[in-house]
Amino acid sequence: MLIEPEIPQNTGNIARLTAATKSKLHLVGKLGFRIDEHSVRRAGVDYWHLVELEQHTDFEQFRARLPAPRLCLFSALGTKSYLDAGYKPGDALVFGKESKGLDDALLERFPDDVYGIPTLGPVRSLNLANAVSIVLYEALRQIGALSQTTLG
Structure with missing residues (x-):
């Protein structure tokens, strides 16, 4: 889940x-951009029809529409590694906007569910699309979903 993403390329x-x-x-x-068919096509996104997308007006609407998923929130402020989340099918992977990440109020509301991606150098955080890729593939690996992949 992306909360208020700002950059269309991400x-x-x-x-x-x-x-x-x-x-x-x-x-x-x-959203910091439009996702209507014309805008998506103009941006050269030719796979949009393959995306299973749901939009929600706010976080509470998201929570109300889904059957109580476990939340895994990702933040540069997280003190637990994303590798230790123990992912399960149905988990909601939650990422914030590029400029500010997730709101402090949301992080404070779910303090036991906040994870970070460790970095080895002085860079504090990663690009949103890269962070989602890292976490999603680890979650898929942990739940055994990658055994059904197509390589090449």
Whole structure:
């Protein structure tokens, strides 16, 4: 799930990732761009029809529409590694907007469910699309979903 994504290229890359992995993409809140057919086509996104997409006006609407998924929130402020999340089918992977990440109130509301991606150098955080890719593939690996992949 992306909460208020701001950069269309990141969301486009994440949409391609979700289509490639047969994962659902949830977009929550105000988007920093349009995703109507004309805008998507003009951006050269020719796989949008493969994306399983749900839009939600806010986080509470997302929670109300889904059958109580376990949340895994990702933040540069997370003190637990994404590798230790113990992913299960149906988990909701939650990422914030590029400029600010997830709101402090949301992180405080779910303090035991906040994870980070460790970095080895002085860079504090990663690009949103890269972070989603890293976490999603680890989650898929942990639940055994990658055994059904197409290589090459």
